[in-house]
Amino acid sequence: MADELKGLVFNIQKFSIQDGPGIRTTVFMKGCSLKCPWCSNPEGMRSVSEIITNDRRCILCKKCAEACPVNAISIADSARTIDWSHCTNCLECARVCPSHSIEVVGKYMTVEDVFKVVARDVPFYRNTGGGVSVSGGEPLQQWQWVLGLFKTCKQAGFHTSLDTTGYCKWEHMRRVLEYVDLILFDVKHMDSAMCKEKCGVGNALILENLEKAAKMCTIWLRIPLIPNYNDSETNMRLIAELASRTMVDKVSLLPYHEYGKQKYSSLGRAYCFNGMAILNPDDQTVTRSKGLLESYGLEVSVGS
Ligand code: SF4
Ligand code: SF4
Known part of the structure; x- marks a missing residue:
């Protein structure tokens, strides 16, 4: 049974306001198939403690x-x-x-262990329209455990959100989405070769899953905005067309920063993404990308 499984969790962050509506508790699952060099949670990449x-x-x-x-x-x-x-x-x-x-x-925890922690913040969820989010890493690498947690959260009446790279078997995502109110769906690049070059995987499965998920669930599309990688007008227009076609509720632009840089050396790894311009929310690149997406009638936020 799912609730007897143990999930590898690397953080439970309280009072999160970036992973869905209201005040939330976000559970971070360890392990990811992608290798994005700008990742600000490198401790979530490997599937081991x-x-x-x-x-x-x-x-x-x-x-x-x-x-x-x-x-x-x-x-x-x-x-x-x-x-x-x-x-x-x-x-x-x-x-x-x-x-x-x-x-x-990275600690192995049962659904029950984690539910006890997230349930402590019920008053915040009720007063702010918040709830429980699961992020990573890629949560759907541990889809059975995540399914168990979301099921328990829905039984308790909590709003649920899933932050995903979209790189997983559709059948696994479909099963989990039955208990998800909102998906924060990451799209890095519309060109599959460019996606593979930086993230290690092409985008075909990701985009296919997005189209299917959009028929089941509310979606906020998340775009890490990386200078000279995915900020071209062509790429932004393709993202805008995708967002319009799948009728996502919102597009979030996440400007490139280096908040996670120090963690790489703490884990004995090299940070390979030096030399990139760090973006502030009012930088020209951000303003231009936001304006272009908005010209398609999309709601766009910056930074969350
Ligand atoms: S540094 Fe030594 S003791 Fe520490 S995890 Fe590595 S092998 Fe084990
Ligand atoms: S030498 Fe430093 S890192 Fe090693 S056990 Fe002592 S306090 Fe910890």
Whole structure:
């Protein structure tokens, strides 16, 4: 049964106002098939628990170095260093670290565990028209667990929203959507080759799922606005035509930022997207893209 499954969750964020209407609690699922280099939640990419570091918290006690079975940790020159190329992700260092300088990101939880947390905020949902959102990573990689959570939330009368890349089997999405009020559907690029170049997968399945989902559920289309990648007039017009055809309620433009950059080094990974112009909501690129989408009669928001 779905409620006996455990889902790999990397965060439960309270008082979220960006994942649907009102005040919401957002559950972040770990694991994603896409590899978008601008991702601001890199800790959601891998489908396993892993270590994440915070150097400033280290008290140089050496416990992690003593516990590491492959000697990947050294303490020298008043700093703790990890040789990530040798790390086998055994998580032992996080278990012994007394100061939370090394922690595990990603915890297996039952639907019941998570429901207990999200149910604490019922007054906020009721007073603001909010509810429970599931994001990621790609939540539908763990579709059976997500189905169980949404089912439980709907039984409790909560509004539900799903933030998805759309890259999943239609049958899985269809089953989950029976318990979803709103989908936040990400579209990165209308050109499949361009989508594959940056995100690792083409867009055919994503667009096919969007067309089908639009017949079942309210959709807010989400477009990460990446300078010199997907901000051309041609791409924006194709997005506008798609949004009009599928009759989405809203298009959200999410201007490129680097809020997640620091997390990459904390996970032992390189941030490969340096050198891009960071966009502010009033930048010319944003204004032009917003205006173009609005010229198709679409409701457009920036940043959420
Ligand atoms: S997670 Fe990596 S660094 Fe930490 S103890 Fe295990 S092998 Fe060593
Ligand atoms: S166990 Fe934690 S506090 Fe101690 S040296 Fe390692 S990272 Fe630093």
